[in-house]
Amino acid sequence: MPSIAPYASAMLLLAGGIQAHFTVQHPPAVGPFVDDDEPKKPCGGYHPDIENVTITDFHVDGDAIGTTLTHSQSTWLYRATLDPTAENGWILVYPIFDQSGSGLYCQPHVTVPHDFIGKKGYIGMVSHAKDGYLYQCAGVNFVAGTGPVPEDCRNATGVSATYADDGTLSSDPNNPGTPAPTPSPSSQHEHNGGVSTKGQTFMTLGGLLTVGAMVALGAVLVI
Template identity: 40%
Template sequence: MARLTSLSSFLATTLALACGIQAHFTLDYPPPLGPVEDQSAGPCGGYTPDLSTVETTDFHVGGDAIAVSTGHPQNYWLYRITIDDDLTSANWTQVYPIVIQTGFDMYCQPAVTIPEEFEGQTAILSVVGHATDGLLYQCAAVQFVSGEGSRLESCSNHTDVDASFDNDAELASLVGDSQSEESGSPSSPTETPDGAAPSMYGSMQGLGCLVTATAMVLLAAGVTI
């Protein structure tokens, strides 16, 4: 009996770790910097980019897309930027009100604007998520250009995802200057047409947990026979 109890504890822990790891988020656009070794390590998930050497993506100051995919049922999102080479002491600028997302899978905000004084600058865009497992970080390298970005075909939300502006004290503590906070809902992102299926990221997360759970059940059955 003691052996079965120990086995059950081991299986539960393994399953929780497997599904918990998969519950982190990915930065889908702009392309993320990496490798990300530990998403809980700020400011860029354990990776320290060099602004003088990184490959950048054009980001339009008049409004451009930021897209993430998540395995958490609820997330708070902070978008912040810096042009400081020393990221350990960077003066981060918040560029959009903090958003609360409910529902798994992709969330895309298609028109995040940047203060015009940053036009022409190379910067690090840091996306910070706050969910049940704490603060999680990913970064992209961007070159701020004039105008508005074209609407990305991939900038869509799963039909079960909802988002609105909210406050989060831990995320707010990570920035210095910021755009004025608003209340209400973000401008409507592109909807996923006709109730389309979730993105591959979300589907693979669920499949990963299912495979792990199945393996654990089969292992337990083999031991108990």
């Protein structure tokens, strides 16, 4: 049975009025949670070693990421790496999206490239909110197939999410916050809404959509 400790901690932070940034429910975050260290890369002030962190399975054809936000709005980046120190090699594994409303948001359909199967690495969550860029990581074993949806994978009352165009997050998954370069006229055809769509597709409930198409449609995320 999954531990309720992450939920208990998040609820205590909310109830007590402590200005936490965000906490992670799925997959379990590596290292101790230190609120003041969340702005520090790569994992909220924690520098992990893949051989010395708790590892959970993450299914490459779809698995859950769940976080609890204590602000009213955040833009999110989900990323993954096989770097044992989580310092480099990050790739985008889900379209950038905005969360509106504080509390739990869970997305159970995050996919990872098949060449990650059988390898250990990290899932990273980056929040861009009013308090800047914040980081957490989860140590995972990438496995084949689709993971079961956790019983507690749901959205808090009043929480919604829509795909977004945030070039400062998507331009370089290794260094979120780096401004996206201004495209030259010759490369304009590779961009849609400011987000490069070349070679990037993501699995959603409705099938495969490019990032640019989802942004242009103002697509609403569902679980």
